[in-house]
Structure formats: C-alpha cells, structure tokens
Amino acid sequence: MDQVPLVGNGQPGGTAGTGGGGVLVAVEARPGPDPAAAAVRIEEAVRARFPGREATALVASRHGAEAVLVAPAEAAQARAGPVPLAASGGGGSESPLGALLREGDRRGSAAMGLVSAEPHDESADWLGMLLGPVVEGGFDLVCPAYRRHRAEGVLNTGIVYPLTRALYGRRLRQPLGGETALSLGLARTLLGDAGWRRDPASAGSDAWLVATVLSQGARACQAWLGAWPRPEVLPEDPSQTLARVLGPVFREMERHADRWQRIEGSEPVPTFGTGGLLEEAPPRVRIEPLAEAFRLGQRELEPVWGLVLPPSVLLALRRLAAGGPTPRLEDPLWARIVFDFAVGHYARAVERRQLLLSLTPLYLGWVAGFVEETQSLAPEAVEDRVESLCLAFEREKRYLISRWRWPDAF
Amino acid sequence: MWEQTKRAFLESLERVFRALARLVPGLAAMLLVLAASVVLAAVVRLVVRRVCERLELDRRLRTWGVAAPPAEGRASPSVLVARFATWTVLALGFLVGLGVFDATAASALSMRLLEYVPHALVGLVILAVGIAGSRAVERGVLIGAVNMGLQSAHLLGLGARWLVVVLAGAMALEQLGVGGTILAVAFGLLFGGIVLALALAVGLGARDVVARSLEKRFPAKKEEGEARNDLHHL
Numbered sequence: 001m002d003q004v005p006l007v008g009n010g011q012p013g014g015t016a017g018t019g020g021g022g023v024l025v026a027v028e029a030r031p032g033p034d035p036a037a038a039a040v041r042i043e044e045a046v047r048a049r050f051p052g053r054e055a056t057a058l059v060a061s062r063h064g065a066e067a068v069l070v071a072p073a074e075a076a077q078a079r080a081g082p083v084p085l086a087a088s089g090g091g092g093s094e095s096p097l098g099a100l101l102r103e104g105d106r107r108g109s110a111a112m113g114l115v116s117a118e119p120h121d122e123s124a125d126w127l128g129m130l131l132g133p134v135v136e137g138g139f140d141l142v143c144p145a146y147r148r149h150r151a152e153g154v155l156n157t158g159i160v161y162p163l164t165r166a167l168y169g170r171r172l173r174q175p176l177g178g179e180t181a182l183s184l185g186l187a188r189t190l191l192g193d194a195g196w197r198r199d200p201a202s203a204g205s206d207a208w209l210v211a212t213v214l215s216q217g218a219r220a221c222q223a224w225l226g227a228w229p230r231p232e233v234l235p236e237d238p239s240q241t242l243a244r245v246l247g248p249v250f251r252e253m254e255r256h257a258d259r260w261q262r263i264e265g266s267e268p269v270p271t272f273g274t275g276g277l278l279e280e281a282p283p284r285v286r287i288e289p290l291a292e293a294f295r296l297g298q299r300e301l302e303p304v305w306g307l308v309l310p311p312s313v314l315l316a317l318r319r320l321a322a323g324g325p326t327p328r329l330e331d332p333l334w335a336r337i338v339f340d341f342a343v344g345h346y347a348r349a350v351e352r353r354q355l356l357l358s359l360t361p362l363y364l365g366w367v368a369g370f371v372e373e374t375q376s377l378a379p380e381a382v383e384d385r386v387e388s389l390c391l392a393f394e395r396e397k398r399y400l401i402s403r404w405r406w407p408d409a410f
Numbered sequence: 411m412w413e414q415t416k417r418a419f420l421e422s423l424e425r426v427f428r429a430l431a432r433l434v435p436g437l438a439a440m441l442l443v444l445a446a447s448v449v450l451a452a453v454v455r456l457v458v459r460r461v462c463e464r465l466e467l468d469r470r471l472r473t474w475g476v477a478a479p480p481a482e483g484r485a486s487p488s489v490l491v492a493r494f495a496t497w498t499v500l501a502l503g504f505l506v507g508l509g510v511f512d513a514t515a516a517s518a519l520s521m522r523l524l525e526y527v528p529h530a531l532v533g534l535v536i537l538a539v540g541i542a543g544s545r546a547v548e549r550g551v552l553i554g555a556v557n558m559g560l561q562s563a564h565l566l567g568l569g570a571r572w573l574v575v576v577l578a579g580a581m582a583l584e585q586l587g588v589g590g591t592i593l594a595v596a597f598g599l600l601f602g603g604i605v606l607a608l609a610l611a612v613g614l615g616a617r618d619v620v621a622r623s624l625e626k627r628f629p630a631k632k633e634e635g636e637a638r639n640d641l642h643h644l
Contacts, residue, residue: 155643176644230642239557241643283641293559300556300563304549307472307479348473354549360557367641 021110022054026100029061032232036076038117060096067096095204101187113181121226129223140186140218144177146228162393168214169263176206211252215259224273239360250345277379290368297361308344328369331392339400347407440507447503455496462488475549476542533585540578544571562611569608
C-alpha cells in the first residue's frame with residue numbers, strides 16, 4: 001500500500017496546508033464510555049499534538065430529533081448524561097456530521113474531526129494520524145482504517161470496500177469507518193450540497209460523505225489509526241447491519257450514477273500509518289450456522305431473489321446450496337449478486353428494506369466461504385485475497401452498467 | 411255477434427297497444443341510460459388505465475410484494491382495476507336503467523340493489539386491500555423468519571398471510587351483512603386456530619433463537635464453544 005509521510009514528518013507544530021484556524025473535534029455520545037470525559041482527554045491531546053492551534057472538543061449528542069454539539073461540562077451536568085445518538089454512520093437530522101460542519105464553519109476551524117468515545121490505540125498516534133493530514137498535509141478528507149481481525153468487518157471487506165472502489169475508482173480500505181476528519185473548505189462545500197434538501201434522510205451519513213467527496217474529486221486520503229476501538233455493545237444482528245449500511249450506499253449509487261459510470265479501474269489513495277491485521281484475541285466464528293443460514297435462505301427466499309437475480313445466478317446458488325458443507329461463492333458471482341441487488345434497489349423491484357434484508361443469507365453464505373478460505377492464510381495472503389475480490393468487482397462493472405441502464409433485461 | 415266479438419278484440423288490442431305505448435318512453439329512457447352507461451364505462455376504463463399508468467401502480471404493487479411479477483396470460487393489477495371500474499359502472503347503469511323503466515317490481519328491486527351497492531363496494535375494497543396487504547405481510551414475515559434462522563419460515567409467512575386474509579374476509583362479510591353471529595364465532599375459531607398453529611410453529615422452530623435472545627439479554631456467563639458468532643460485521 002502506498003504510504004505518504006505527513007507534512008513536517010508528522011511532528012507537532014506543523015501548520016502547512018491550512019490557515020491558522022483551530023481544530024474542532026466532536027466526540028459521539030453512544031452507549032459505552034463517557035463521551036464528556038473522552039472529549040476532555042481528546043481536547044488536551046489535540047492541544048499537545050497541534051500547539052499553536054486552538055483546540056476544542058465537544059460532545060455530539062441528541063437533543064430531541066437532532067444531533068447537537070455541547071461542551072463536555074454541559075454534557076456531564078445532564079442528569080442522565082448526554083442522550084446517545086442513533087446508530088453510527090447514519091444520515092438525517094440525527095447525524096452528528098451536519099452539526100459538526102455547521103459548528104466548524106461558524107468557528108472557521110481549519111480542521112474538524114468526528115471520533116468515537118471508545119479508547120483508541122495510543123501507540124499509533126491516532127489523533128495525529130486522523131487530523132494531521134488535514135492540519136499539516138492540506139488534505140480535505142481523512143478516512144480512517146483500523147487494524148482488525150481477519151474475520152471482522154466482513155461487510156466492509158465483502159461488499160462496501162470492493163463496491164466503493166469499483167464505483168468511484170479510489171481504494172479506500174474502510175470507507176465507512178465512522179470517524180473522519182475534514183478541512184474547512186470541504187465542510188463549506190458539503191454544507192452547500194443539495195443532498196441536505198433533496199434527501200435529508202441520507203445526507204450526513206458516512207456513505208453520503210464518502211460518495212460526495214470521491215465523486216467531486218476532493219483530496220482524500222486514508223490513515224491507519226491502529227487497533228480498532230471495539231465498542232462495548234454486543235454485535236448487531238447482521239440483517240439489521242446490512243439494511244442500515246447498504247441502504248445509504250445504494251442510494252448514493254443512484255445519486256452519482258452519471259459519474260461512476262464513467263470511471264474505469266481504480267487507483268490508490270495517499271495512506272498514512274501502518275496497516276495490517278490483528279492476530280490476537282480473534283472473535284469466535286462458527287462456520288456451520290453461517291452456511292446453514294445460506295441454505296435456509298436459498299430454500300425459502302428463492303422467489304424473492306428471483307425478482308432481482310437472473311436465472312443463471314439462481315441456478316448457481318441452487319448448486320452451491322446442494323454442494324459441499326460450506327458454500328464458496330466465486331468472486332465474479334458474488335460481485336454480480338451485489339450489483340444485482342444494487343440495481344434491484346434502484347429499480348425498486350422489491351420494497352427496499354425487504355430487499356436489503358433478503359440479502360442476508362447470501363451475505364452469510366459468502367462470509368462462511370471467506371472465513372473458511374482465509375482462516376489459515378498468512379496476513380499478506382488475506383490482503384491478496386481481498387485484492388482479487390476487488391479486481392473481480394472492477395471487472396464486472398460493465399455488467400453493472402448494463403443492468404443499471406436496462407434493469408428489467410435479464 | 412261478429413260485431414261484438416270484433417269490438418271486444420279491438421278493445422283488448424287497443425289496451426295492449428296503450429300499455430305498450432306507456433312502456434315505450436320508459437324503455438327508450440332505459441336504453442338511453444344503458445347506452446350512456448356503456449359510454450361512461452369506456453371513459454372510466456380509459457381514465458382509470460391512465461391514472462394507474464401515471465401512478466405506476468403495477469410497479470408499486472410489485473415493489474410492495476402485493477402483485478406477482480408480470481407473466482404471459484396474467485392480467486396486470488391496473489388491467490384488473492380498470493375492468494372492475496368498467497363493470498361497476500355498467501352494473502350501476504343497468505340498475506339505474508331499471509329504475510328509469512318505471513316497472514314497479516323492477517324499480518323496487520333496483521332501488522334495493524342500489525342501496526346495497528355502497529356496502530358491496532366497501533366490502534370489496536376491504537377484501538382487495540386485505541388480500542393485497544396479506545402478500546406484503548407474508549413476504550416481510552418470511553424474510554424476517556429466515557433471517558432469524560427459523561426452519562418453519564415458509565409456514566410462518568403463509569400463516570401470517572392467511573391471518574390477514576381471514577380478517578379482511580370477516581370484515582368484508584360483516585360489511586355485506588352476511589352471517590351475523592355465526593360469522594363472528596367462525597372468525598374467532600379460525601383466527602384462534604391460525605394463531606395457535608403459528609405459536610406452535612414458532613415454539614418448535616425458534617428454540618435456538620429464543621435461547622440466543624435470552625442469552626443476549628442476560629449475559630451471565632460465557633461458555634466455551636457457544637453456538638453463536640461474535641462478529642462485528644462492519
């Protein structure tokens with residue numbers, strides 16, 4: 001992966017790239033660690049990391065149906081603590097990104113950051129890595145990436161990363177990281193985006209941010225922030241995660257269809273920090289329930305899938321379900337399935353939420369095959385495996401374009 | 411004698427012609443109303459088709475899972491709606507025509523039928539909405555049950571669908587004034603039976619799901635080799 005050193009070698013005090021504005025960080029209030037305490041800690045760390053810059057850390061919490069930024073002391077004084085925001089990465093009035101952009105614009109902050117309250121990997125200089133490219137490097141957007149176990153974040157590995165890369169031609173390894181850093185210029189551009197009026201439910205989501213930035217050609221980079229700050233909450237049900245994450249991703253595909261259809265291949269983005277996989281404390285993964293979920297879905301949901309998948313794909317799925325104990329969805333087949341669901345979402349072949357939920361068994365089948373295939377591989381080989389998947393998505397993009405233009409023709 | 415017979419015959423013939431002459435205006439008016447209703451039905455058919463096209467009714471109903479995908483020999487929902495509107499206008503035209511005809515018996519019948527029409531229409535609408543909604547409910551329950559790993563997902567979906575259909579059917583019959591108490595009892599028995607069947611299906615098919623749900627709610631201890639995955643998918 002191409003890596004670019006921070007301007008000034010990442011040393012504190014650099015001011016290249018932006019004017020003399022301050023740094024504003026919003027800490028998301030979610031169930032888990034105290035965001036007010038985290039905000040105080042982060043403000044001190046930012047001040048130490050970027051001396052000469054005014055550092056402010058606020059807590060992003062919910063007030064009624066809207067996300068608001070409040071001072072840590074004010075958040076701590078609330079009787080039951082700050083009201084947690086809705087699920088991370090979503091759009092609409094509850095999205096903390098909109099509040100951050102408005103506050104940053106009002107203050108004229110040179111850099112804005114949106115972070116979670118979970119303890120981060122301090123050994124990776126995560127705040128410097130996240131904010132440094134904007135403060136010191138002149139980048140508009142920093143997309144974070146984390147070191148995670150090979151079997152974690154598989155929705156990102158199997159769908160979001162390859163799809164975003166094939167669509168917009170930029171290799172952001174974890175496009176929907178939840179955290180982010182932006183420049184003042186980008187913030188003002190985003191505030192003027194028509195999406196806030198046309199699709200207010202989607203504007204402000206992670207998918208909206210990344211798609212808007214990549215399709216407008218803003219200067220984006222990614223930064224490895226060390227080990228993933230694992231949330232304290234139990235993992236969400238995969239079907240809910242799929243619907244929550246892929247809905248905005250597919251909606252953004254629709255919004256930027258005229259742009260991504262002109263993009264071919266992909267190119268790396270400037271990258272800061274050291275990536276890789278986490279090997280210690282792997283999560284428990286049992287492949288049989290995943291494979292069984294796939295088989296059950298194939299048995300029961302074929303009539304629903306038939307509304308979006310062509311007969312040849314249905315036949316291939318039938319064979320996979322009748323085959324070995326673990327389904328292995330070949331990369332081109334998987335890419336086509338994801339593209340077909342995106343087209344089905346666009347063409348409203350099935351009610352959208354039902355469509356996304358019905359993808360779950362297919363996704364779990366792919367996860368079963370991927371986990372089984374990669375569990376004995378070396379870390380570099382896992383990354384090669386992901387790379388070959390992404391190339392399959394890029395190769396099958398012609399299929400996507402043709403189906404997008406004639407959604408009923410299969 | 412011949413003169414008397416001739417007079418009697420002519421008088422009866424005159425009475426017949428007078429009676430027929432009295433009928434002619436009513437008959438003409440009825441034919442006029444029927445002709446007008448045919449024209450109106452054609453116009454209504456055209457308008458309904460246009461409105462359905464404008465509203466993209468077929469696509470929307472397919473999206474909601476209410477209508478099946480298009481297939482050869484199967485009429486689309488918009489065609490069915492247009493046909494229903496056409497025949498409703500023709501039937502109403504016929505009833506109005508009977509009323510205009512002014513035959514006492516026919517008129518009384520048509521008046522009673524016309525009074526019944528709003529109830530019949532409301533009943534039909536309830537039934538149509540119920541049947542349409544039942545398919546969307548079936549799909550939603552089926553997908554949810556599959557994602558919960560229930561082996562009896564298909565049965566659950568079917569049960570949910572029939573619950574909605576039975577409910578809509580009972581409401582429609584009540585609107586039509588058919589059945590009375592028997593209907594309420596029969597509906598209660600059928601509804602309860604379906605709910606019991608679904609409860610059994612869930613109970614037998616969802617033991618693992620309930621166990622997982624309880625385990626999530628009360629994470630007292632974690633045993634080695636538990637049957638669930640610990641993956642954060644994003």
